Amino acid sequence: GVTVLYLNPIFYAWSTHRYDTCDYKRIDPMLGTEEDFRALCGAAHALGMKIILDGVFSHVGSRSAYFQQAIHDPASPYRGWFRFKQYPNVYDSWWGITTLPCIDKLNPDYMDYIIDSDDSVVVRWLKLGADGWRLDVADELPDSFIKMLRGAIKRNDPEGVLLGEVWEDASNKHSMGARREYVDGFELDGAMGYPFRSAVLDFLLGRIDAYGLNQRLGSLCENYPEPFLYAQMNLLGSHDTVRVLSALGGAPDRDALTRDQQAKYSLTEEQTLLGKRRLILATVLQASMPGVPCIYYGDEAGVTGMADPFNRTTFPWGDEDKELFSALRDIMRLRARSAALKRGWYAIAPLCADAFAIIRSHGKDCVIAAVNRAGHEIKAAVSAGAFAQGPHPGIAPPDGLYADALSGNHFSCREGRIELALPPYSAVLLKQER
Numbered sequence: 001g002v003t004v005l006y007l008n009p010i011f012y013a014w015s016t017h018r019y020d021t022c023d024y025k026r027i028d029p030m031l032g033t034e035e036d037f038r039a040l041c042g043a044a045h046a047l048g049m050k051i052i053l054d055g056v057f058s059h060v061g062s063r064s065a066y067f068q069q070a071i072h073d074p075a076s077p078y079r080g081w082f083r084f085k086q087y088p089n090v091y092d093s094w095w096g097i098t099t100l101p102c103i104d105k106l107n108p109d110y111m112d113y114i115i116d117s118d119d120s121v122v123v124r125w126l127k128l129g130a131d132g133w134r135l136d137v138a139d140e141l142p143d144s145f146i147k148m149l150r151g152a153i154k155r156n157d158p159e160g161v162l163l164g165e166v167w168e169d170a171s172n173k174h175s176m177g178a179r180r181e182y183v184d185g186f187e188l189d190g191a192m193g194y195p196f197r198s199a200v201l202d203f204l205l206g207r208i209d210a211y212g213l214n215q216r217l218g219s220l221c222e223n224y225p226e227p228f229l230y231a232q233m234n235l236l237g238s239h240d241t242v243r244v245l246s247a248l249g250g251a252p253d254r255d256a257l258t259r260d261q262q263a264k265y266s267l268t269e270e271q272t273l274l275g276k277r278r279l280i281l282a283t284v285l286q287a288s289m290p291g292v293p294c295i296y297y298g299d300e301a302g303v304t305g306m307a308d309p310f311n312r313t314t315f316p317w318g319d320e321d322k323e324l325f326s327a328l329r330d331i332m333r334l335r336a337r338s339a340a341l342k343r344g345w346y347a348i349a350p351l352c353a354d355a356f357a358i359i360r361s362h363g364k365d366c367v368i369a370a371v372n373r374a375g376h377e378i379k380a381a382v383s384a385g386a387f388a389q390g391p392h393p394g395i396a397p398p399d400g401l402y403a404d405a406l407s408g409n410h411f412s413c414r415e416g417r418i419e420l421a422l423p424p425y426s427a428v429l430l431k432q433e434r
Contacts, residue, residue: 001336020061041129138164190231210350249275
């Protein structure tokens, strides 16, 4: 059911993570050629899939032609791109990392190169087949820069998407001395859902209960305009986080281990089993909430690992965790086929401290998700009375027969009420049968 591929930086760079761009207009030869990129986009589009590129516009690499010309030629047009404190050796850099010199984003020449010209970086790659951009460290890009970048995307393709890396609630984020305007309809279409991830993991790991999860997810639903909410990336893992299976299996905080300890850390067999059960619960919540589920490659196959770079190992081709893969595939397959899960009204409900439910409704399509994080069985009922929060409170599940996408079991709804007996660490994803 995948419909979008979001790629980390693909442009020529010195390091393998490629956030130290050397040339925005050249594919890194380690990955292929421009023709390969065209072919990738063509193949994706033929499958009904979109391609989103990673835009790293707050800084470049110190080995880039831009910076090298700036420091070796005082008259270089690139000199104005950078903020030198003592030319040429002292300059602003990203978080003090001198290999990542910061860009003056509002420098007219830089804006022309990235956004404004007929062959600007943003437009060039859209014309070659990309369908949108994700902005790295969006809080370090001025609002005016993001607005102009969005304009360039929409002029080229009204359906082109612009997402931003924002780790906090994007509606009230403050940086650069002001509240950011991400959600106001003139900048981002959506943001990376790190607050969603944090809330779900905190619930499953026992740091908050279902009432706390209800408050935190409800806050996002209230704060985000509906178009923004439905376009946010509901992620559980990324290249900047500990692998979700490791986190849910009980791995220590990344800051609790040294780099060498992180490299050697692995889950026990018991921790792995618990992490997998929790990951299925997290994926049910991910697929059921408004927004776009985003899977970090390998999470569906059972990849583990601590923080960067130990979360960026290769995909385990031929050695995937087939049980986990099958469960996540079934969840996402239902979402791909359900208008309710993609576009429907929603309401959320804590059934008790350890159980949480979501209902989605679109026309005659109704889906109900319920998860039990506890190590014991929970009996609960879902009904209109339970779903009291959200912009569409009181959604009642229509009477009839419901099939569980995970177990294949059937449940009856009578007078708008479904009785559930949730085993330990289990979930149901119920879809009304026609």
